[in-house]
Structures are given as C-alpha cells and as structure tokens.
Amino acid sequence: MSDDLxxxxxxxxxxxxxxxxxxxxxxxxxxxxxxxxEVERLSDMQAECxxxxxxxxxxxxxxxxxxxxxxxxxxxxxGLPASTASEAYLTRLILEMAKIAGTALAEAERNER
Numbered sequence: 001m002s003d004d005l006x007x008x009x010x011x012x013x014x015x016x017x018x019x020x021x022x023x024x025x026x027x028x029x030x031x032x033x034x035x036x037x038e039v040e041r042l043s044d045m046q047a048e049c050x051x052x053x054x055x056x057x058x059x060x061x062x063x064x065x066x067x068x069x070x071x072x073x074x075x076x077x078x079g080l081p082a083s084t085a086s087e088a089y090l091t092r093l094i095l096e097m098a099k100i101a102g103t104a105l106a107e108a109e110r111n112e113r
Contacts, residue, residue, distance in 0.1 A: 012029075064105065067104050067105050068101075070097065074097070074101075
C-alpha cells in the first residue's frame, strides 16, 4: 500500500486530515481502517499475481523454444531416405510432430501481434 494512503489514514484517525470535521462517528473510523487493511491485502495479492504471471510467461517462452527446436531438428533431417518400413513409419511420425510444432509456433506468433 502506498505510504501516502497510510499517512492519510493515520491523519484521519488522529483527526488531522485537512478539511476533516472536528468530530466523527466511530463507525467511520472503523470503516476507514477496514478499507485501508483491504487495500493492503489487495496490493499483496496483486504482487503475488504479477509474480505468477511472470513465472507463466517464462515457462511459455521455454515451451516455445522447445517447439522451435523440435521443428528445426526435423527441418534438418528432411530428405534422409528411409530404408525400412519401420524407418518410413518413424519418419512419418516425426513429420507429424514437426507439423504440430510448426502450427503451434505460427499460432503463438500470430497471438503475440
């Protein structure tokens, strides 16, 4: 919570806030203190959310890099002949995975714009 807000709450509590009447209802004092605590709680929650967002963004960047690497590995192996049926099958599977990675990367880049 900002120091300015805390200072104003303290001034209000001591009845020294500029323009404040010389008398107040006790309920108003409790309300101001409750609101100040709630602002502090929400500020802490916002900091936690910002940290979680930063962690998620770092994880997303790592996953994008992994997808890019998968796609590049396949792109570097294009044109290798498959001499057996199993190699042909595995090559086809790798091609499908590379297409999935390429599609995901293209979609991520579109979403960033």
